[in-house]
Amino acid sequence: MSGVKMVCFDCGQMNRVPADKLTGAAKCGTCGARLISGKVAALDGPVFEKAARGDEMPLVVDFWAGWCGPCRMMAPEFAKAAEAMAGKVRFAKVDTEANPQISAKMGIRGIPALILYRNGREVARAAGARPAAEIVKFAGQATG
Numbered sequence: 606m607s608g609v610k611m612v613c614f615d616c617g618q619m620n621r622v623p624a625d626k627l628t629g630a631a632k633c634g635t636c637g638a639r640l641i642s643g644k645v646a647a648l649d650g651p652v653f654e655k656a657a658r659g660d661e662m663p664l665v666v667d668f669w670a671g672w673c674g675p676c677r678m679m680a681p682e683f684a685k686a687a688e689a690m691a692g693k694v695r696f697a698k699v700d701t702e703a704n705p706q707i708s709a710k711m712g713i714r715g716i717p718a719l720i721l722y723r724n725g726r727e728v729a730r731a732a733g734a735r736p737a738a739e740i741v742k743f744a745g746q747a748t749g
Contacts, residue, residue: 612656613638614646614697619659627662627692643691645684648699650707656697658725663747665740667698668708668718675734676717686740694744723747 608621613633620640622631631640641662648656648666656664667683669676680698687696701708701716711720721729721744731743 610659610661611640611695612652612659613640614648614652614656614695617652617655619655641692641695643688644696645680645687646695646697648697650704653697653699653704653707656695657722657727660695660722661724663694663744664722665694665696665744666720666722667696668701668711668713668720669698669716670700670702672702673716679717679734682735682737683740685737686744689737689741690744690748693748696744719743721747 608623609627610619610621612619613636615638616633616636618633618635620631620634622640627641632638633640645667653666657666667679669680683696683698690696699707701713715732717734719731719740720727729743729746
C-alpha cells in the first residue's frame with residue numbers, strides 16, 4: 606500500500622494518505638479531522654512525539670510561549686507560511702510553558718525556535734522570529 610504516513614493532530618492516530626489526497630482532502634480514519642489544512646496545529650506531548658517520529662510529510666514545529674513578544678509577532682507569519690506550504694509541509698506549534706518536558710527534551714534554549722522534521726528525524730533548526738518568506742525557505746529544505 607503506497608501513500609504518506611501522518612499523525613492526526615486532533616486524536617493522535619497514524620494515518621496513511623494516498624498521494625492523490627495530499628492536496629487537502631485527506632481526513633483521519635478515526636476522528637474525521639482534516640490531516641492537511643494549511644493551518645497551524647497546537648500539539649501536546651504525546652501527539653508531538655508521534656508526529657515528530659512518525660510523519661512522512663515534513664513537519665515544522667514552532668516552540669513558543671505566550672509571554673514572548675517575538676513569538677507573538679512571528680505567529681501570523683508562521684500561519685502564512687503554513688498556508689503557502691499546504692500539501693507539502695505540515696506546521697505545528699508547541700507551547701513551551703504548557704509542555705516544558707518537550708522543550709527540555711528537544712534542547713530548546715531560546716524562543717521562538719523552529720525545528721524541521723522529515724521522515725521522523727530532525728533535519729534543521731532556526732532560532733529567532735522571522736518573516737513568512739524565510740519560514741517557507743526554511744521548510745523548503747525538506748521538500749527538495
